[in-house]
Amino acid sequence: MKKSIRAFAPATVANVSCGFDILGFAIDELGDQVEVSLRETPGLEVIHIAGDNGKLPYESEKNTCTVAIQAMLQALNYQGGMEISLYKGLPLGSGMGSSAASAAAALVAANALLGYPFDKKSLVNFAVEAERIACGAAHADNVAPSLLGGFVLIRDYHPLDVIKLPVPKGLFCTLLHPHLELNTADSRSVLRKQISLKDATIQSGNIAGLISGLYQADFGLISRSLKDVIAEPTRALLIPGFYELREAIQSIGALGSGISGSGPTIFVLSPSRKIAGEVEKIGRKVYQKVGLEVDIYISEINDKGAYVI
């Protein structure tokens, strides 16, 4: 019998407000599954992809699952072969860490298949290689929370310094994903290359406040800190409904909102499931006005990350 293992990895929110490029968190339930099997012939082969509407590549040098596993096998100097089946649960290009979830699930399955030569934190190094292929940049603020769960800080990339942060109890996320494709290149090109010293200092104060708020489980401090003066002011212009939603949820007790990844998905943090549900109701009205179909997910922050099924 062929030995095979299937793993799940969750959706993630990267670029968490003032944590532009350095902070991400994981969502419950929503995610990708990858099944990996050992085979006798060497090399990696994607044998099946489902749920992608035929958009993802089977070529092993382009598929995020195989690129991630290949990086891991190289580190092990492993000579055998593997077959990979990818079951997408996440929409592509939505800003919910779709490519990261595929890479994370692939690595967790392959690592288990080989008897756990690596801990999950080490797998982040291989997953960023897949992000380099998928996104053109080896960013880790999706793959790290998808693997590890919870809030994850990427302090540095050279070398990678990944810090798992505490998740306050009762913190909920509402993810609002409008049916709209956003060009990632556009989204990157609107970023200012130069920031004023004043804005850089404001951003530092807010990320420092957000980290403190997570450690202290202080929802007030988290809320006051959820402000991005660097990426959001230009990126939000590309995202229909962004400011309308922010205004509409202002008085219901949500902690704050931001662009998930580079959008078009928007995340809203709330101090209870009840308020996260209110956000959903209001969100449906806002997107109706804007004239866009929308999928809305409510989730506690997922503190577990990717796992073998």
Added chain:
Amino acid sequence: MKKSIRAFAPATVANVSCGFDILGFAIDELGDQVEVSLRETPGLEVIHIAGDNGKLPYESEKNTCTVAIQAMLQALNYQGGMEISLYKGLPLGSGMGSSAASAAAALVAANALLGYPFDKKSLVNFAVEAERIACGAAHADNVAPSLLGGFVLIRDYHPLDVIKLPVPKGLFCTLLHPHLELNTADSRSVLRKQISLKDATIQSGNIAGLISGLYQADFGLISRSLKDVIAEPTRALLIPGFYELREAIQSIGALGSGISGSGPTIFVLSPSRKIAGEVEKIGRKVYQKVGLEVDIYISEINDKGAYVI
């Protein structure tokens, strides 16, 4: 008998590396004392200043003690008068929060004299008014730690949002104060007004890492995070011995170094009193080579702040 109260407020390190403009901490023992007495005639009067070599002003609209107390009395709509004596323990213009310590001690004494109408955190609001007079900017990263002790984050100024952070046990500071006057205006003028997005992101990662390191009492993480890519690269050029000291202490187990305030004082953090002592020895050699007299202080991080004597 005339009622009078004397208070002490400690020296502080502001602009703590990647915490430029938002993070400060307090030092033990070294600091200023202020004695405040009630009197029948209204108004505030500085009746004595010692330890300043005649450099500080007696005029109540220019002295940091009276400006701070005046802001407090205005908030209380208090009509009585006070007499103030200031005993400087801190050198002026050294980057060790000299004006902040005077204002903090004055406020703690006057607040006690009036029966504690304010808690210490509220006093920060009045102390920044004194900083506006003394430094030309209402910065709070000296006055807040001088009042509250420990590491203090200034998340925002509008309104003031002051967050006390935990102090890891065993964390020591070596302060090296060369006998050299640095023009604060020069020190501010060398700051770049525009920062690259890349540097702003690196700084965010490091301040987020430093805050996490303080909460986790993780000396390794604190050490990796003590990097300032915004102010230090230009300011350090004005500070003789800065890079020589950094290089000389590289291999003895110190956590990192930075400019205290806007200099010329340098702070070095260490994971034990023993290593902080090694830093002192090496520091004496470095400044001898550079050709500057130096005062060196070793202190645990002061978690108590200003207090009534």
